[in-house]
Amino acid sequence: MAYSEKVIEHYENPKNVGSFDPNDSSVGTGLVGAPACGDVMRLQIKVSPQGLIEDARFKTFGCGSAIASSSLATEWLKGKSLDEAETIANSQIAEELSLPPVKIHCSVLAEDAIKSAIIDYRKKRAAVETLSEPPPVVATEKHA
């Protein structure tokens, strides 16, 4: 199987390999795939209070195309807002890496990983916001 130069480049010099602390409130973690399928991606985003993705990390169990897809995804995520990041489509990843038909599913998994990380982050934010709201005011009768 001949790999495109871009796949080889991402594979030999992957960008943003590593992990953030999943318990950090500014981090969203997406874990997709399954060992039985031969493809597992964990993609993490660090989001600023303004809702911009400051940084991203990935770790992947999978073939060269899977590793390249997830590496590329972390590169593209940096600097984007969450809404912008949600529009990243697998077709863009596949085109950028010139993935052959049999490897398209690797780009699909990368798109899933991005969305999964964003959902995780949003869920965490929602939970934090609920806790930081002031308790509801209960009206009390004033005694003259």
Next chain:
Amino acid sequence: MSLKFPIYMDNHATTPLDPRVLEAMLPYFNSDFGNAASRTHVFGWRAETAVDAARDGIARFIGAESGKEIVFTSGATESDNLAIKGVAEYYGAKGKHVVTTTIEHKAVLDSCKRLEKEGFEVTYVPANKEGIVEPEAIERALTDKTILVSVMLANNEVGTIQPLEAIGAITKKRGILFHSDAVQGLGKTPFDVRRMNVDLASITAHKIYGPKGVGALYVRRSKPRVRLSAQMDGGGHERGNRSGTLNVPGIVGFAKACEIMEREGKEEAEKLRRLRDRLHHRFTSELDHVLLNGSLEHRLPGNLNVSFAFVEGEGLMMAIKDVAVSSGSACTSASLEPSYVLRSMGLDEDLAHSSIRFGLGRFNTEEEVDYVADLVIAKVKKLRDMSPLYEMHQQGIDIKSIQWAAH
């Protein structure tokens, strides 16, 4: 001695031509180019003489009684087809049941599937987790309608050697024909059609440093005399068993390859075993979680099929791109299904995806083995650093307990 790249360690897929084999073949391309079936002139006679000598040599190599028992074909795939379909068609009135194993080569499995489409029943006996088919399991599958048992001599993926002598004793007692795809084992482990009561055997040249495009089917002529329904019709070559002009240079090369194996095979097996064990030992002593797939004891000397847990096979092969090996990972197959051989041995799918097959051969050196060991170990470590599964394992998380949302 300096290393030459790429390094070839995929000798189960094919082997390079031994220079002595090439030398033996050349005259039959340019000067002695006659058709072995040309009875009327010296070109034909010389070709026929060469072919007959080849027949006798190959017959002797496999313990057959005579060269008449060798039917030349285009390769073992054709031999497997001829054996299975040829026996089924000829003996089908006696019974329509065939017994084989789940770890056979596709040429056997797909020929059996074809029989099933034509009304035959086929029992696929599974291998145990060591990659070996037990004779008792074969015996249990036999019925009074069974006309053929087909079990390979050695498996191509994990190199495990099957107990043919024990199986042959069973089939002989029951009067059932016994075929073996002996492609991977020929010359590398003892194979004798008489001692093992094998009635038909498929062999090929290109796994023993001979040319591609030529193989043979051994067809027993006495006790019992095996008959076949020919699959290739035409000029009636090979006693009507297989029509088609003989590939004379290929046949000469095949016989030369057998002759070399006969003479040097034992010593070569020892050398390969040493090299294979050296490679294996490097992996297990410098990496954790390296699993050997299949029995170490009953295994071809040059085969090493291991799973590097937490690292995917194709990814690893890409990392060692100057070394030619293969993998049981789904990513390397067009169907995206992981190796059926490993699965039928009960290996978990994720470990099948992590498997790499090294096939050492005649031309591999100790220097190459050391280089490959260094490279693989370094790349496995690098890929494990990039693997979420390895990280989870190091944190003590049981990967099997996770609910994976597969896509």
